[in-house]
Amino acid sequence: MDETTNKPCWICGAPSDSREHIFKKSDFVRRYGNLPFKHIGGMLHFKNRKCRNVPSPKSKIASYDPIICSNCNNNKSQPWDRAYEIFEKWIFANSQLIFDNRFIPLELVYDDETYTYQCPNLYKYFVKAFGCRLASIDFPVPKDLVSLLDEEYFQTGLRLCFSINRTTFAMLPNDRDNLLGVGDLYRIDSKSKGVMERYSWFIDIGWLRIWFFYLDEVPCGLGAHWTSDSACLYLGEFESATLDELIEGAKNENAPILAHLENLKQNGGIKIK
Numbered sequence: 001m002d003e004t005t006n007k008p009c010w011i012c013g014a015p016s017d018s019r020e021h022i023f024k025k026s027d028f029v030r031r032y033g034n035l036p037f038k039h040i041g042g043m044l045h046f047k048n049r050k051c052r053n054v055p056s057p058k059s060k061i062a063s064y065d066p067i068i069c070s071n072c073n074n075n076k077s078q079p080w081d082r083a084y085e086i087f088e089k090w091i092f093a094n095s096q097l098i099f100d101n102r103f104i105p106l107e108l109v110y111d112d113e114t115y116t117y118q119c120p121n122l123y124k125y126f127v128k129a130f131g132c133r134l135a136s137i138d139f140p141v142p143k144d145l146v147s148l149l150d151e152e153y154f155q156t157g158l159r160l161c162f163s164i165n166r167t168t169f170a171m172l173p174n175d176r177d178n179l180l181g182v183g184d185l186y187r188i189d190s191k192s193k194g195v196m197e198r199y200s201w202f203i204d205i206g207w208l209r210i211w212f213f214y215l216d217e218v219p220c221g222l223g224a225h226w227t228s229d230s231a232c233l234y235l236g237e238f239e240s241a242t243l244d245e246l247i248e249g250a251k252n253e254n255a256p257i258l259a260h261l262e263n264l265k266q267n268g269g270i271k272i273k
């Protein structure tokens with residue numbers, strides 16, 4: 001295989017020969033086809049308070065260089081990918097229910113499938129996403145995360161939080177659901193202990209932000225942390241940018257959304273609905 005590299009697969013140790021997409025390919029294809037999506041929500045994709053364009057699904061940012069083998073990417077992780085696909089579909093089909101209740105009942109998400117079986121699969125999907133992010137920049141994936149992929153019951157240093165991003169409600173509903181984003185990965189080292197395996201990261205899927213905290217403190221308000229141990233995801237809430245910042249950005253970029261944003265401001269600001 002021409003894409004075989006010397007890097008071993010971070011999951012099983014075999015030679016890596018498979019490109020993992022940062023987002024599921026189905027997310028991209030369903031939302032964007034193969035078009036670049038600079039125009040979709042780009043101005044709301046804030047990084048360090050600066051506007052950034054969202055990359056196209058074909059751009060290098062959309063997939064990692066090979067860091068896992070095709071067996072892990074296609075076979076081993078198949079149940080994890082499937083658990084995520086069901087989860088993601090359900091969320092955007094039932095958004096209003098989630099906004100009203102502020103939790104995601106995994107029993108309903110997985111319906112007649114056993115959620116006790118699907119919860120760990122969903123968690124492992126996010127472990128894979130996080131592990132690929134680390135491996136892509138040659139950071140070692142913490143051992144507990146690699147070994148839990150083979151376990152039914154496990155202990156883990158990775159806590160996930162699920163939050164509603166208020167800022168996305170300044171967007172039109174279709175644009176909001178179509179937003180995909182990846183946060184910067186932070187490693188939190190220690191003055192006395194030096195380099196540490198402590199990380200934080202996030203991904204954005206529409207209005208939902210999924211936070212990753214590895215051996216790091218979970219800030220208040222981002223939702224109850226989850227390690228696949230519960231069938232209910234209690235959501236937090238935050239703003240990635242204020243309405244005033246969005247308006248300022250739209251003014252600077254001469255963006256057509258400016259009128260919509262100013263209208264929002266006159267009518268009491270951003271509302272989650």
Ligand SMILES: [Zn+2]
Nearest residue numbers: 009012069072
């Ligand atoms: Zn492998």
